[in-house]
Amino acid sequence: MVFETLTSPASQDWASLLDRMFARCEGAYSDITLRGYRVDLESFADWCVRNGQEFLPASPAGVAAYVDNLLERYAYSTIRRRIAAIQFAHRLSDLSSPVGSSDVYLAMRRAGRTKRRRPKQVKGLTADLLEKILEGCPETLSGLRDAALISVGYDTLCRSAELSWMEVEHVDLEEGTVYIPRAKNDPFGDGRIAGLSERTVGLVRKWIRKAGIKGGPLFRGLHAAKLGKGFLETSSIRRLIKAAAKRVGLGDAAKELSGHSMRVGGAQDLMTAGYDTLAIMTAGGWKDVEVVARYVEKASLVRLGVHRPAIQKSSRSRT
Structure with a gap:
């Protein structure tokens, strides 16, 4: 199916075009992914309106100019995400993407050399x-x-979204395991099994008993001390972690914690305990070794520092 093109974005027809585009995508992508693409494409479309550029299909020169404009306010990771959304829109519209052009390639090179490419690392909840x-x-x-x-x-080592999607039926308290049916990097639901410590099993059992939950969402919101029926939002997970940290006097640390902090901290502790990268990737469902390496970078340096005196001593004994 080929969508009509928009060569006069000032008409604001791009809004209805996006409606039809994303209606086609229901069931093929997660709601979180589609919401992210929509926000990024609305930003690009608005920029096109204000600058007299074509939205769909976008021209290589127009997208390159958009990248240069984003350089003034946004991080490199945000720019990459916006460009990925533009590529997504052209693919879903069966149009040739401008993203692979030399103009956009050079604009992204400029962005990479101008902006800090290293993503900011959240504090690990170790x-x-x-x-x-x-x-x-x-x-x-x-x-x-x-x-x-x-x-x-x-x-x-779950992401906040994976915790949000967790259901009572996914947890086996007798076996001490939990089934994680889907993840950001697992769009087709191959799933994975993760283990729970004895303490965690006890905490989950107490929560389920106190809340009177028989099935459905495992972690839920509370309204006026009453249990909600739906899944707990990821934004709520981030807030409750910060609140729990502040409660015990971790003021500065609380500011740096997020819904991702348990995943980062768990991976760092595994590295410090001596597990290799492959084992950590398996434990957390990672598929990109570079992401894991960045998470455990500080922990690996600490471990190296612990073992370095022994290495140096051994080297001196051989000389």
Whole structure:
């Protein structure tokens, strides 16, 4: 199916075009992915309107100019994401993408040399922080939920979205395992199994019993101390982690924690404990070794520092 092209974006017809485009994508992509693409494409379309550029199909020169404009305000990772959205729109419209052109290639090279390409790393919620946070969670409904969620996140190295999608039926408390049916890098639902520590099993059991949950979403929102029916939003996961950290006096650390912190901290602790990169990738469902390497970079340096004196001593003994 070929969509009509928009050579006069000032008409604002791009909004209805995006409606039809994303309606086709339902079921093929996650809602989170589609929302992200939509936001990025709306930004590009708005820029096209204000600058008299074609939106779809976009010209190589126009996209290159857009990249140069983004350089003034956005990080390199954001620019890459916006360009990926433009490529997505052309592919879904059966149009030739301008992203592969030399104009856009050179614009992205300029962006990479101008902007810091290294993504900002969130603070890892490592075992020492985990202990403090769990000890500070009260025996209330919200406290039990928060403790169970944070502990599950640390054990399973789950992303916040994976924690949000988790259901009671996915957890086997007798076996101490949880089934993670889908992930950001697992769009077709191959899934993976992750283990839970004895303490985490106990925390999950207490939460389920206190909340009276029989099935459906495992972690839910609370409204006026009453349990919600739907899945807990990822934004809520980020807030509850920060709140739990502040509760035990981790003010500065709390500012740096996010819904991704359990995944980062768990990976760092595995590295420090001596597990290799392949084992960590398997534990967290990673498919890109570079991402894992960046997560555990600091932990690997710490481990290297611990072993370096022994290495140096051994080298001197041979000379």
